Ligand code: PEP
């Protein structure tokens with residue numbers, strides 16, 4: 001097997017299609033060489049080698065080292081330099097790079113190949129100051145990244161040296177001083193019980209090992225877990241000739257996005273530093289300049305950079321994230337990759353690229369991550385002018401949107417608070433890969449340090465979290481559990497609001513509002529619907545939710561949970577309780593008669609809001625005791641006796657009867673209405689009377705009446721004939737008919753297995769994948785939290801099956817039931833209304849199975865629309 005791939009002008013073995021083998025970085029370096037851009041030559045050791053290394057007890061596979069040396073020879077020839085040769089030294093950088101960009105793995109080692117001997121040669125060629133500075137940087141990075149020697153120990157030595165010499169900046173130290181610093185750095189290794197390897201080949205080998213090891217580091221593993229990255233083999237190693245951005249005033253180094261990653265504007269967006277090495281930009285030692293300043297400072301270089309960016313965008317048809325270095329007036333491209341962006345930016349860029357003729361609308365639809373759309377649908381502040389007097393600090397607008405939460409200072413606190421149901425804003429000096437889980441748990445992040453490309457900014461944008469970085473007015477006093485924004489003290493758990501679009505930090509809670517689908521988003525969603533073939537409905541129980549979902553593009557209601565309607569007012573709940581504790585059918589019917597007008601008017605509202613679209617109404621589902629108040633049994637009984645006029649002893653007995661050991665498998669769903677037919681009769685009457693009433697006013701109604709939780713076709717037959725009897729009664733009374741259908745939820749495995757029988761009665765199926773998942777796995781929906789994290793940590797589950805549909809198991813039932821159902825009734829309408837209906841991967845799966853629609857919460861409707869469109873193009 002080929003394990004080492006050269007990239008460069010002469011020998012270029014790879015290209016962008018080889019990302020899984022060469023990693024994203026390696027594949028793109030080869031691609032850039034292929035299209036003729038100036039890239040310092042080097043080579044990539046494959047991701048498969050990383051896997052082999054770990055499978056083989058941390059040893060390189062046979063022949064790999066020899067292949068590495070051969071690839072190095074090619075680089076030496078192209079450069080006319082020799083690795084480890086003091087007379088004409090070749091220096092290298094070593095970096096990790098998996099198929100998917102992934103923080104948490106090994107950072108960069110620069111200037112590899114220097115030793116006490118080689119540095120003298122470099123000094124003779126490039127000057128002592130430059131050479132010893134490069135050497136001590138290498139000793140620091142190599143020590144820290146490869147040998148695990150803490151960076152601070154080196155930093156201490158440098159600070160001590162500056163003190164001794166009475167200077168403020170590194171740049172004020174002389175060549176001799178730097179030589180001495182390098183000498184002391186080597187002693188740091190010894191003090192830490194190790195040794196700096198003088199042989200450059202030992203350095204190279206150790207660095208390759210370190211990259212492979214970093215794949216299995218805790219940080220990398222946590223990141224893969226949080227980002228749900230599975231199925232990756234390992235990381236590649238990229239070894240590349242050094243380009244020096246620190247060779248004086250004609251040299252520079254920088255990072256940029258070809259368009260604004262926060263809002264999508266077509267304008268280079270990034271930072272650079274004159275006379276500096278790559279790490280200086282990220283480390284924040286000096287404040288980088290905006291890339292626009294380069295136009296005046298280095299006009300020629302700027303023009304060339306713009307040309308390269310243009311070329312890369314046209315080549316990849318994607319916004320690019322670029323690293324470059326200018327060495328003595330020559331521009332080198334060090335990295336390019338698809339730029340991470342916010343949802344807002346993603347939509348804007350996709351639309352702009354269509355207008356620029358770069359891509360087709362169809363391609364545009366594929367360029368926006370459906371989950372990313374979520375961000376655009378997230379709240380903004382209702383009134384930005386209203387809070388201006390409460391703005392206590394302003395930082396960089398690193399990731400847009402608005403969020404409100406309670407202040408926490410550590411990632412752990414963020415996780416704990418979130419777990420107990422609180423919204424939090426994580427406030428930190430800066431963030432590191434260890435903080436990613438806590439960031440995930442936060443509504444937003446504020447950091448004191450860092451720029452638009454700092455860790456916090458990049459991670460937050462990727463997840464669509466609001467983020468403000470570089471908030472210079474922020475001082476954190478973690479020990480005291482407080483911080484200051486300017487002069488304002490904010491304590492832990494105090495509420496703040498942050499505006500990631502403007503960078504403003506506001507004390508207190510600011511009201512949020514829902515965004516609208518206009519402008520670019522409107523155009524984009526229009527394309528989405530052009531390509532989409534599967535329907536997207538919504539789960540809604542109120543006319544308000546239904547109207548909102550319709551704004552978001554819902555094409556019907558896929559699930560109205562009628563029990564939710566009873567919770568709307570205290571009066572309704574009381575009436576429901578009367579029904580539950582009724583001691584006779586007569587009493588129960590009386591209570592139901594009181595409920596009827598409420599239900600009817602609710603349904604009228606729903607039908608009206610969804611004029612012309614199907615409305616799927618499910619008959620009562622949950623266990624009855626859910627409607628009873630919590631608390632001390634005696635008090636509850638007394639209260640119910642008062643409310644209903646019943647006898648306390650009878651009520652106590654009724655409640656006792658309702659108590660269940662396993663309510664999810666208990667007296668719920670159609671079991672209720674089969675036992676007490678009067679409940680379903682009332683609901684059927686309310687639905688059909690409402691349908692007739694509004695249709696008389698000109699509203700187009702399409703009621704789909706849905707029976708929950710059936711396991712046998714006899715259950716469905718029982719309820720179906722009840723509904724049809726009631727329908728005839730209503731139509732006769734009203735003197736008008738409306739069309740309606742009777743169908744069922746498929747949420748018990750038995751119903752899926754016998755779907756052919758069920759379809760003899762059912763005119764439609766809706767997969768209730770919450771219950772279907774619960775009963776297929778045998779995991780209680782309400783208790784999975786007790787062991788889910790363990791299962792994820794141990795890799796027993798990859799994802800929460802209640803969020804992402806289990807294609808293998810539950811998916812098989814869906815597929816089979818759909819086929820069986822349609823074998824009986826070819827025009828059977830089939831949908832899905834569990835939580836997974838708003839998850840893009842699940843939407844794509846059920847599209848492939850051939851479902852007619854998915855139904856999800858109003859908020860996720862646009863996401864499901866995009867996922868459905870992507871499935872069909
Ligand atoms: C389901 O079980 O998937 C469903 C939609 O019903 P509910 O969540 O109300 O049980």
Ligand code: MG
Nearest residue numbers: 747768770771
């Ligand atoms: Mg259910």
